[in-house]
Amino acid sequence: MFMSLIWKIRGYRALCAASLQVVVYAATIANDAAFAQNNPQTAPAPIQLPTTGESPLQPAPPPSSVEFTPLDINDGNSPQFSRYYLGSGDVISIAVQRPPGPYVLGPGDAVSVSVLRFPDLSFSAQINPEGNIVVPLLGTVRLQNLSLSQAQEKIRVGYNRFVVNPEVVLALAGQRPEQAFQVQVNTEGNIAVPQLGTISVQGLTLEEAQEKIRVGLSKILVQPVVTVSLSAPRPVQITVSGEVFRPGIYPVGSSVPRITDAVLIAGGSTMMADLRQVQVRRRLVDGTVISQNINLYASIQNGGSVPNLRLQDGDSIVIPRREVGTEDGYDRNLVARSSLAVPQIRIRILNYAGGGLVTQALPNGSSFVDAISGINPDNANLSDIALVRFDSERGKAVTQRLDAKKALSGDVTQNVPLQDNDVIVVGRNLLGKITNVLSTITRPFFDIQSFIRFFETFGGGRF
Known part of the structure; x- marks a missing residue:
């Protein structure tokens, strides 16, 4: 009996505790609801469940000061890139017209008022910038935003205090001019x-x-x-960086500047460019940097037009370098023959037997075989030729030994694609001398011009 009483007391306590928690929880919800109703600005927005089966738990948007790169968009531009943002130097046209419908009086309108039987009360006036006119006997009367009939009735009612049943006729003597500038x-x-x-x-x-x-x-x-x-539009300057031949800041003179214009001004894309991930960046007036990835390679591959994105002053274009292992399905020759690359490249062939240093212009997309087709095999060792290329990232010359005979026989590993300003060195002795000099150079080349001048020195026969 005593144990049964103890268990009943414990059960009663547990039931009271649970009831208290429910009451507190309900009171909290009621207070939150009342606070939200009295403070609509702080009330939490209702959760909108997506209708497409996506999870409603989406990551929070980044702060406005953080650079944010949206997903790759090739079929259309993000809204921020579709808008033109005004800035210093823009010339805009502004037209200010009267509203449609019945004529409404406003500053600049001229009116004439005739008062039958009382010609001394008739007058003409122009509505001043405050929307008023001066009426005999009445003083200042506001006519702005009134129709002609409303203005006529307003003056008639005013005169009715001084004369019996005045007949007032108001007419528009001159319309205010519309503005266009x-x-x-x-x-x-x-x-x-x-x-x-x-x-x-x-x-x-x-x-x-x-x-x-x-x-x-x-x-x-x-x-x-x-x-x-x-x-x-204001003059446009675009920063072009990454895999182009002449990175820098360039003015774009086109009336509607596009990505292709800026890339070509910067010398076109290099053979190592990855046109699948071209990024356009734009800084807004509040300091936010927005960006959009554009797949230019897909446009070239499909024969379509480049995405219709209008560049604005201060935009920057970044063309990344292709990473190792991402070349599957990427046709560099197709890019070289496109409008995003320079139509011709310059190749220098250093061969004493062939007359020293010779500059040869080839179509962009040419290969090693195209450059050596003019070399006389009787005066050159075709099995030992070097391709020397300037590495802009390291500021150094990179040498690759090639076998022209194998390349001419169809060995694709030896028939490498050429780039602008490549140097082909023919002759074992000359190649050894250049390699020895290059190995003793401790300071990197300053730029592509210093790289070319180095080989011009050899072409002059000074070494």
Whole structure:
């Protein structure tokens, strides 16, 4: 009996504790709900479950100050890259028109008022910038935003206090002019708008600038219809880096600059470029850096057009280097014959028996066999030829021994693709002398020009 009573007491305590937890939890939910209703800004947004079967647990977006690279997009551009952002040097056209529908009075309109039987009260006036006119006997009367009939009735009611049943006729004597002008964005990112003054449009899209001007003019004019368009874009400078022949910052003179324009100005892509992962970066006015990966190789391979992405001043293009083991299905010769590469490359052949250093122009995409086809086999040892290439990353010359006889016989391992400014050295003695000099050079080449001058010295017979 005593043990049974103890078990009942323990059960009662457990039941009370559970009930207390439920009450506290329900009270917490009720308080949170009441707080959310009274504070809508802090209320949590409802969870929207996707309809495509995707998990609702998505990673949080990166902070605005962190560079973010979206997924590879080749069929279309991300929204940020589809917008034109205004900046210093842009010339825009602004048209300010009256709203459609019944005519509404506003500053600049001229009206004539006739008062029958009381000609001394008749007058003409122009609505001032505040939207008012001065009426005999009545003083200042506001007509802005009124139709002609509304303005006529307003003046009639005013005169009715001084004369009995006045007959008032109001007519529009002159319409306010519509505005159309061009303005250039100054170095501070501002423009001057008549009646509105100086406003900033730096980093705004055309649509955003149009709305900003419309809202400002709405405080002065009657429901203005504002249209903003780009008359002349600002000069564009693009940074091109990575696997191009002349990395740097270049002005792009095209009216609508594209990726192909910038790549060609930088000398075209190198043979080691990976056009499947070209990255375009853009810094927004708030400091955010957005980027987009574009697969230019797919466009070349399929014979389609390059993605329609308009470059803007300050954009940068990064063409990465192909990594080892990623060349399956990548046709370098196809790229070399495309519009993203220079049409010709220059190959230098150093052969004393053939006249010293000779520069030969070949179509881009040419191979070792194309360059040695003009070498006289009677005056050269075709089994011992070297291809010397400038490695821009290390600033050094890289030498590769090749067997021309095997290459001419169809050995693809010996028939290597050529690059611009490659040097082919023919002759065992000459090759040994150059190799010996190269091995004693401790300072890397400063640039491609110093590399070429080194071989011009040999071509002159000074060593």
